[in-house]
Amino acid sequence: MKIVTIIGARPQFVKSAVVSKELKKRGINEVIIHTGQHFDANMSDIFFNELKISKPKYNLGIHGGGHGEMTGQMLATIEKILVQELPDLIVVYGDTNSTLAGALAAVKLHIPIAHIESGLRSFNMKMPEEVNRILTDRVSTLLFTPTQLGINNLAKEGISNVIWTGDVMYDSVLHFSEIDNKGVSRLLPFGLKKGDYILATIHRAENTDDSKRLSTIFSALESLAKKIPVILPLHPRTKKMLLDSNLVGKNIVMTDPVGYLDMIALERHSKLIVTDSGGVQKEAFFFKKPCVTLRDETEWVELIDSGWNVLCPPLDKNNVEETIISRLDSLGDSNFNPYGLGNAAEIIANSILHSFQ
Numbered sequence: 001m002k003i004v005t006i007i008g009a010r011p012q013f014v015k016s017a018v019v020s021k022e023l024k025k026r027g028i029n030e031v032i033i034h035t036g037q038h039f040d041a042n043m044s045d046i047f048f049n050e051l052k053i054s055k056p057k058y059n060l061g062i063h064g065g066g067h068g069e070m071t072g073q074m075l076a077t078i079e080k081i082l083v084q085e086l087p088d089l090i091v092v093y094g095d096t097n098s099t100l101a102g103a104l105a106a107v108k109l110h111i112p113i114a115h116i117e118s119g120l121r122s123f124n125m126k127m128p129e130e131v132n133r134i135l136t137d138r139v140s141t142l143l144f145t146p147t148q149l150g151i152n153n154l155a156k157e158g159i160s161n162v163i164w165t166g167d168v169m170y171d172s173v174l175h176f177s178e179i180d181n182k183g184v185s186r187l188l189p190f191g192l193k194k195g196d197y198i199l200a201t202i203h204r205a206e207n208t209d210d211s212k213r214l215s216t217i218f219s220a221l222e223s224l225a226k227k228i229p230v231i232l233p234l235h236p237r238t239k240k241m242l243l244d245s246n247l248v249g250k251n252i253v254m255t256d257p258v259g260y261l262d263m264i265a266l267e268r269h270s271k272l273i274v275t276d277s278g279g280v281q282k283e284a285f286f287f288k289k290p291c292v293t294l295r296d297e298t299e300w301v302e303l304i305d306s307g308w309n310v311l312c313p314p315l316d317k318n319n320v321e322e323t324i325i326s327r328l329d330s331l332g333d334s335n336f337n338p339y340g341l342g343n344a345a346e347i348i349a350n351s352i353l354h355s356f357q
Contacts (some may be wrong), residue, residue, distance in 0.1 A: 001356050002029040003114075004087040006078065007056075008037030008098030011169075011279045014260055015093050015116060017051040018171040022349035030054075031085055035074050035098040036061040046259040051176070067097060067128050074101035082109055088356055089114055089141075095133035103136040112141035114352060116168060119143065119150025120278075120299040127206070129278075142355060144348050147338050149302060165347040166340015169279060173286045174342045177264060186265035190231055190253055198228055198324070199270040200252075201277050203235035207294060211245055213314045214238075217294055218247045220320035221274070225251035228328075231266065233258045272328050281309055282339070290327045294320065308332030 023030050034056035062073045090106040091114045092099045106113045118137050146167035207213045231253040273284040273291045284291035291309040303309035312323040
């Protein structure tokens with residue numbers, strides 16, 4: 001059996017690492033296409049090296065430009081590769097432009113599609129990710145969902161070919177936390193002490209491309225950093241927008257993007273996490289850290305309901321700062337666990353194998 005896996009962004013690299021390992025165990029031939037959506041060394045190469053992911057057979061180098069331009073270039077190039085490779089199945093992850101391009105190329109060639117992390121909904125169609133995930137779910141053959149809520153969302157849309165797996169990101173956190181033997185020492189280059197800093201990540205266009213929201217976030221973090229250290233690994237888009245807006249930090253520890261092992265060490269030993277990332281919200285929960293999400297909504301609503309996460313639209317600097325301070329020693333429901341047992345990759349690989357026997 002041959003499958004083609006399409007990845008392009010760092011969260012997809014993390015998810016694919018554990019799934020690829022299980023596919024290989026079962027003798028499934030996997031061909032990897034890296035679209036290049038995340039392209040520089042800190043956003044891409046370091047992940048392949050750290051996570052021991054097989055080098056992609058194809059690296060398309062497609063990044064930048066508008067959503068339509070990027071997706072269109074990926075679609076045309078992926079289609080040619082699929083015609084050449086003739087896979088039995090393609091696998092896509094999450095909700096990026098790479099995800100949608102791969103799904104569209106496959107469905108037009110009548111190739112079955114497996115969508116890992118299906119069924120998530122923010123119910124905000126202004127988000128490109130929401131459009132990508134809905135369209136990908138609509139054309140997929142196997143829909144692997146991480147939560148019961150995902151099953152419910154798909155049922156409301158009339159989609160029943162759904163398999164609950166738990167969350168592959170939970171698999172990754174368990175696996176790579178166990179093999180990382182540096183632990184707290186990973187904090188030393190940043191001058192941080194265990195349990196005595198806030199980790200922040202900001203990259204979504206709704207925040208970075210809106211000067212008022214970006215200024216509100218940055219001003220709140222700068223003020224907080226006078227009281228407790230704040231570290232902010234900078235996504236290239238965020239860095240560009242901060243420079244364009246002349247927002248130069250004096251108190252925040254700002255770094256280039258970090259590798260996965262550094263990132264989970266920063267998460268594991270933080271006091272609190274502030275983010276607009278979907279994946280980081282979950283990783284905060286996996287490490288039992290309070291989280292503040294600087295968005296108007298989240299697809300991971302169960303984390304809000306359980307008290308592990310709060311939404312804080314970044315519209316007012318004082319409100320953002322006060323919300324973060326109020327969460328510093330606040331934990332959620334200790335018995336809450338909707339993301340499975342850490343064996344999602346096994347379930348996915350077994351389901352793929354059995355579907356084509």
